[in-house]
Amino acid sequence: xTGDLLIRSARPWPTSPDAPVVDxxxxxxxxxxxxxxxxxxxxxxxxxxxxxxxxxxxxxxHAHLDSTRLGLPFRPHTxxxxxxxxxxxxxxxxxxxxxxxxQRAAYTLGxxxxxxxxxVRSHAQVDVDSGLEKLEGVLAAREEHAGRAHVxxxxxxxxxxxxxxxxADLLDAALRAGADLVGGLDPAGYDRDPVRHxxxxxxxxxxxxxxxxVHLHDGGSFGAFQVELICERVDALGMRGQVTIxxxxxxxxVDGDRQRELVDLLAxxxxxxxxxxxxxxxxxxxxxxxxxxxxxxxxxxxxxxxxSPYGNGDMLDRAWQLAYRNGFRRDDLVEMCVDIxxxxxxxxxxRSAGLTEGAPADLVVVPGDTVTAAVxxxxxxxxxxxxxxxxxxxxxxx
Numbered sequence: 001x002t003g004d005l006l007i008r009s010a011r012p013w014p015t016s017p018d019a020p021v022v023d024x025x026x027x028x029x030x031x032x033x034x035x036x037x038x039x040x041x042x043x044x045x046x047x048x049x050x051x052x053x054x055x056x057x058x059x060x061x062h063a064h065l066d067s068t069r070l071g072l073p074f075r076p077h078t079x080x081x082x083x084x085x086x087x088x089x090x091x092x093x094x095x096x097x098x099x100x101x102x103q104r105a106a107y108t109l110g111x112x113x114x115x116x117x118x119x120v121r122s123h124a125q126v127d128v129d130s131g132l133e134k135l136e137g138v139l140a141a142r143e144e145h146a147g148r149a150h151v152x153x154x155x156x157x158x159x160x161x162x163x164x165x166x167x168a169d170l171l172d173a174a175l176r177a178g179a180d181l182v183g184g185l186d187p188a189g190y191d192r193d194p195v196r197h198x199x200x201x202x203x204x205x206x207x208x209x210x211x212x213x214v215h216l217h218d219g220g221s222f223g224a225f226q227v228e229l230i231c232e233r234v235d236a237l238g239m240r241g242q243v244t245i246x247x248x249x250x251x252x253x254v255d256g257d258r259q260r261e262l263v264d265l266l267a268x269x270x271x272x273x274x275x276x277x278x279x280x281x282x283x284x285x286x287x288x289x290x291x292x293x294x295x296x297x298x299x300x301x302x303x304x305x306x307x308s309p310y311g312n313g314d315m316l317d318r319a320w321q322l323a324y325r326n327g328f329r330r331d332d333l334v335e336m337c338v339d340i341x342x343x344x345x346x347x348x349x350x351r352s353a354g355l356t357e358g359a360p361a362d363l364v365v366v367p368g369d370t371v372t373a374a375v376x377x378x379x380x381x382x383x384x385x386x387x388x389x390x391x392x393x394x395x396x397x398x
Contacts, residue, residue, distance in 0.1 A: 001147055002029025002361075003389035006040040010049030010365050012355045014335075017369040021051050026361035029387040033357060047390055049365045052382045053374050055338065056353040057362035058117035058315035059345025062246050062274040062299025064156075065105035065122040065141060066134035070304045070313055072098050077309055083190060083217065087159055090306040091129055101137025106144045108303055109151070110397045111313030116364035118149045118386040119349055121213070121299070123156035123183055126174045128164045135174050148391040152349060154213045156183035160191045161200050168200045175208040184214035188226055195229070202233045205242075211350075213244040213274075223250025227262055231269045240270040244348055246299075248273045251289075252282040259285060267292040272348040276301035277322040279310075286326065286340065297345030298322055298337075315341050316366065320375050334372045361388040 007024040012034060023038040024031060040046050067090060069075065079089035097104060105122075112120060124135040135155060142151040155174035161167045161184070171182055182204045187197035205212045214230060216223055227250055234243050251262055251273075263285065266273065272295035275284050289296050300318050303311030319341040323334045346353035352360060365382040368374030380395030392398060 001389070002387045004028065004041070004044045005361070005385060005388050005390065006038060006044050006046045007049050007054070007363070007365065007383065007385070008046060009051050010054040011051065012054040013371050015053055015370060021049075024054065024363070026385065026388040029361050031355070031357055031359045031361050034355070045390075047383060050367070050382055052365040052367045053371055054355065055116075055364050055366060055371070056342040056346070056355060056359075057119065057364050057384065057386065058115070058341050059119040059297060059349060059353070060112055060117045060299050060315050061121050061297030061345035061348045062276055062301060063112070063120055063122040064302045064305065065108055065138050066101055066124045067094065067305035067307065068104050068108040068303045069097060069306075070104070070108045070111060070311070072104070074309070079306065083186070086307050090158070093306045094130070101134050102140035105138050105141035108313050109141050109145050109149065112300070112315065113145060113148050113384060114381065114392040114395050114397050115314035115316060116366070116381045116384050116392075117315045118362045118384065118391065119346055119351060120149055121152040121154065121349055123154040123213070124174075124179070125158040126155045126167070126170045127157065127159040128166050128170070129159070131170065132174055132177055135177060135179060139178050147389070148386055148397060150349075150351065152180040153178070154181040154183040155179035156215075157185055160185060161197055162191045162193055168204075171200070171204055172207075175204060175210055179210070181211040181213050182208070184212070186216060186218050187214070187229070188222060189218040194226055198229060198233055202237060205239070206237055211242040211244070212239070213246055215246045217247055217249055219249040219253035221254065223248075224254050224258060224262055226250070228265065231265050231271060234269045234271060241350070244272040244274060246274045247276070247278075248284060249281055251284050259288070263288050263292045263294060266294045270295070272297065274299050274345075274348060275322070277318060277325045279325065283326045286336065290336070295344065295347040296340055297348035298341040299345070314378065316375065316378050316381075320378060323375065331370065331372045334375055338371055338375060362386055
């Protein structure tokens with residue numbers, strides 16, 4: 001549902017401490033006009049931006065709403081080493097949560113929206129232990145917040161596809177049940193058979209005419225090989241613009257020449273990349289990816305779950321983390337991180353975002369003198385607007 005709205009007194013990005021404030025008129029869910037002292041049409045609600053910085057709304061391009069424990073009592077981290085240890089820890093504990101998957105996902109999605117993100121792509125684990133229960137919980141959370149955010153859901157084989165009989169059929173059922181994309185997980189490193197793994201993933205994508213989002217933690221030449229395999233599938237099936245590689249650690253663990261080859265390959269096949277600004281991995285080559293035209297988004301990954309105690313649902317906080325992990329200090333580089341967290345993520349999801357007339361009225365107003373100041377201070381968002389309607393104010397959903 002779209003709406004009409006007039007935002008008084010905001011300073012659209014790019015801005016400076018002495019930039020004049022303007023008004024923003026939204027009509028039919030789109031930005032209609034940005035100018036000083038606009039007269040509101042009859043019956044259009046008027047809200048106060050209080051001189052804050054106006055940004056396109058954030059996009060969480062990589063979340064796991066099915067596993068979150070945000071808002072619940074803290075539990076110490078108990079996972080064993082490696083990817084398998086993390087997966088097993090989630091399996092041992094997720095059913096003992098104090099709230100259902102739907103309740104937990106809805107709460108965290110609400111906090112994400114309150115932080116200014118109105119576009120979210122969440123993975124939902126599908127395996128022989130949980131069946132479609134986690135997917136159904138995330139779909140229920142999406143429905144609860146349907147008027148506040150655009151949410152895509154990935155049917156995600158967290159425990160691999162080939163390791164357990166029946167997983168491929170469950171992924172098929174998940175796509176029939178409402179998942180928007182089909183996922184994958186380390187086709188070589190975890191499932192030990194990249195060709196068969198990708199046969200299933202891209203076979204389901206072709207069957208259901210859905211997009212693909214593959215977790216690729218494998219690094220070095222091992223991971224680079226899988227990037228090439230994915231791009232080969234994209235080329236063969238004509239799926240340019242419909243495939244994302246999440247994490248893509250291979251890009252930061254090969255030498256410079258090989259990195260350039262991979263970046264060019266991703267650009268050629270219009271394969272998007274998402275990062276979560278991880279704390280223990282070398283950062284991705286953000287500037288090289290953007291120069292090449294690769295769609296690049298930012299996500300929160302797991303949020304206070306059985307994988308990690310980190311995460312708070314705030315994409316502005318994650319933009320700060322991206323800047324910090326890359327050692328950025330200059331305003332233009334910090335603002336690049338904000339661009340990745342807003343317009344970049346929207347592009348990964350195949351949606352537009354901006355602050356021009358005709359752009360979707362998905363907006364956030366953040367207190368601060370400049371964008372960099374807003375990133376450093378991370379004050380509660382003054383306003384969050386989705387499709388021309390206020391969906392959160394002063395850090396709380398409405």
